[in-house]
Amino acid sequence: MASRTTSPCLIFLLALLLPLAAVAVPRRHRFPSLQLAPVNASEPPTTFFEVDRPIQPPRGSVGPCSALLLSDSFGYTYGRPPATAAYVPPECLAAARARGGSLALAVLEWSADCRGRQFDRIFGVWLSGAELLRSCTAEPRPDGILWSVSRDVTRYAALLSEPGEVAVYLGNIVDSTYTGVYHANLTLHLYFHSTTPSPPPLPHADLILPISRSLPLNDGQWFAIQNSADVQSRKLAIPSNTYRAVLEVFVSFHSSDEFWYTNPPNEYIEANNLSSVPGNGAFREVIVKVDDNVVGAVWPFTVIYTGGVNPLLWRPITGIGSFNLPTYDIDITPFLGKLMDGKEHNFGFAVTNALDMWYIDANLHLWLDHKSKKTVGSLISYDAASSANVDSQFSGLDGRFVTSASRHVSATGWVESSHGKVMTTFYQRFNYKNSNVYSKNGSEQVVNQTIDAKSGVSTTNGAVLLSEEVHQVFPLYLFSGTSDEVGDEYSLVSAIKLSINEKRGSGAEQGFSYSSLRNAQSARGSMRVKGNLVTSGSGENHQVYKYVGTDGCYSRDVSSKNYTIVFDHSDDSCLKGSQVKGSRFPSS
Template identity: 60%
Template sequence: LLLLLLHLHLHKLKLSTSELHLRSPKAAPSPTTFFEVTRPVPSSNSSCSLLLLQHDFASTYSKPPATASYAPPRCLRRHLRRRSPVRAVLEWSAACRGRQFDRIFGVWLGGVELLRSCTAEPRPAGILWTVRKDVTKYSSLFASPQTLAVYLGNLVDSTYTGIYHVNVSLHFYFDSALAGASSHRRPPAFTSPADLVLPISRNLPLDDGLWFPIQNSTDVQSKHLAIPRNAYRAVVEVYISFHQDDEFWYTNPPDSYISANNFTGVPGNGAFREVTVRLDGEVVGAVWPFTVIYTGGINPLLWRPITGIGSFDLPSYDIEITPFLGKILDGQPHEFGFGVTDALDVWYVDANLHLWLDSQSSYSVGNLIKHEAPDFTPTVVSQFKGPDGKFMTSANRRISSTGWVKSSYGKITTHFFQRLNYENLMVFAANGSSQAVNQTIDSNYGTFTKNPSSVLYSEEVFQTFPLYVYTGNTDQTNDTYSTVVNVSLEFDEKRISGERFGFSFSNLRNLQTAEGNMTVKGNLVTSGIGSTQQVYRYESTDGCYFRNVSSSNYTILFDESEKSCTESASVSSGNFFTEWSTFPARGTYYASEEN
């Protein structure tokens, strides 16, 4: 019984909803629109659009991705010749009817991942949802023909009947109001889109997504790439999603707890995960990922129609590798790899390599001045009596690298650093039938670039990911049980970046709280209720956005939003650039990193 209760309250079962408990006084006559709360993507009236793919994803699991040929539309070619500012927006729109699990999917163009997302779970009356993502940073891809690939592994049978009907489109916007997006294109360019984006992903053809599946803690997946010799900046953008035994990795107890209680079939390896980014076998950066909860996760009733933070547009993570360019500007293939600490089956990881090229030179030279990525071990403190007790898991990580690159722009020194902190308190009670997880991930990283006379580009980002999850199970009979759930999920980010003659600042607080109960039989939610409230507040030098929305079982209770700024989101650029203008050409950390 303890084994069964533990297995259930860790939510390792995939759940789908039955409509038995969702009948309101009047049956829904039309499809429900699902949405993730985020600020709208800027656009303009001057645009052209291109339908890239129209496809029905039915029995597509372990089948080749759906593909289509992309060619730049005439309206885009005309603006590219004039070097006009362009904003590109990818749009995913989908409909589904029936019953289905949540499904992960990816969209790739030329092997470069543009979107990682999760489907919404349908209902008999049908659902709709749309994801619009600014993909301007991939602009170099859109200038030439490419192959579009979309993988959505779905299964259809007599019980799970939902077929996902999907349109994928690209919209290009041309407007003088967008000129600010390219106002810093004077050489060397740091804030404009990269001149070249290379995929660090698997190649077509294959019967899966283009991501690398990482199945355990020793599994390192990699790809060899040779980069142009005239590169002067390089950033690895990493896409990550976690599934199966590690979908709820932050709830996993250590293996020692499982063996001490003679449990079998319960996911373990503890609650800490790190994705490492490696260059020729050396760790050059790390990702401690945000805990995205998919639309069927923990209690599916919580995510109707407001979905979990990041579920429709999973975040990607940037690792600056410019300090290492001197080691890979030799025209030879080099290995870009990924691993996941303590991973259980399965993590999907791939990346895009963004490269800035010197059009005035055929080659650059460089040298790595210093790199530090010391090993570390998470600390686990436990106190237990039988299946009840608590674990406190903590970890911290420091990575930094400094190097220079010399091109026609002169000798430019770049410093990149990461500071990561992690705490997870996991408490089991009621003879193992309830679990509470209180976790916080703090991330501080930055890139600072200068020549001998001045700072050229600076960016620093502070992120905090608080998470609280409580689950308690009761009324266990055969394959049926009841559970109570409380969730608090938050994504906070402060970002400041710019050059000496211009800067930008943004502050985001995105908080989601949810609670509910449900009765589960097998893999079906047969009755229950779920409610969610979300407050999204974004302030920046480019504008503001606020939204406060609440829902309960498919019904929106209130929805308030505004786009105007109540207070000026500003910061003193003078102090910012003075602080970083004195960092040494050689050495370890900058001044602010020591404070």
């Protein structure tokens, strides 16, 4: 990774405060926390949060058994080694097995506090090289903030049962202006079935191989993708008795590509001599390859970090996915026949149209046949077709750019093991459209974008053993406008609508499950900026979260304005028309 003087979560996307006549394109800066009032030691810290469905232990389980994995303070940590700690499996894991029980739920909890002024910072948590959590810090205020993130890590049961090393990289900078130090605790909470459940749940992977960089490092263990020609990879040998394989991909975008969906094409930049403006258009695709085959793709959700666009939009309700960035699964079981030859194979990542910087790594989840030393298989069919098109119309700094793209990946293969000869088909279908409009001599920008992603996997041996399908739609609307520029001071008005609409369905010998999620945010605000510091401003955010599934229901309707919760209603009932339970938070 190239040396840098600033954290990758905060690099400005345009040259800082250039005269409007030179660059009238709306600024998409990253801003540190506001310092609009003197410190009042009597004020309690503000609790920031990302709206999500609470993680509930399975009915009848016992726990938690909790273990503190790491406690550290992240001051000037940029370009320095990650914080590390030896990992020893909690004694309760072995004790539960001795009693005939099994792991029901594992939750990784990050809790932190910070006081002062600081940018948002990206960070990652790894166990034995496998990433468990990708997140962004909250931006502090003078009186202090608190926040926590919980992630279900039950699928890493194989890793949790073995000794290893925990690593946390949070590249922070502390100086006379940016004073915030992040104090964090990382805790593992375990819950157990008192007896082996009947029927047993779908088993988790027997082995998890990290596709990441190895310690020691002065950075995170992720790969850094710096441009569209950059391919980062790692070679791995697959155990010869593998019968199923799933890649779990972690993705985050920073620096010139933090707001990739707002970038104009290079031809617009060249025509207007805007050399400091990031370009390459508004389409990005993470391509995942095994050797020479494109085994899948990631068209990522447009996470906006806690300092993005207008920091006051995300206080105390943060942007969707900002505290717990989503991961993306790619089933590569159809390719196992080409991989179980005892040789190392290349697992690589690239990003279409990429600018500096993307952080990507993956965990390879493997299921092993304990009744045989070797499985065999073959790839039967494979296709990875894609298309992309940009319609550009502009005159001077005003213009309209419409980008459309599609991708289809499908693969079918068989693996023969002690489970029989099992046929697996995996597919992905993506569609993308982005409209990017500049007006008023480039001082206003409107982005309308939709990502439509559908994927599925089915396994059969004459009868259907497993069938899963996920359909996700990611709509985004962004308005940004600058005005009243005097010297290095200007006003910025912004409005954002973003959401995740998701449907999941699966069927297996253990039964059928279904879920539907609609998670939508609408935020707007304004601010006055001088010398890249916010001198005044306001922001408000309204979020509606609705989840309905065979495993329960949850809804939350919450709104904030300028650090204060206006209303907060939640409900975990599945009854239609049920009375919503309300809870009003005090002002913070």
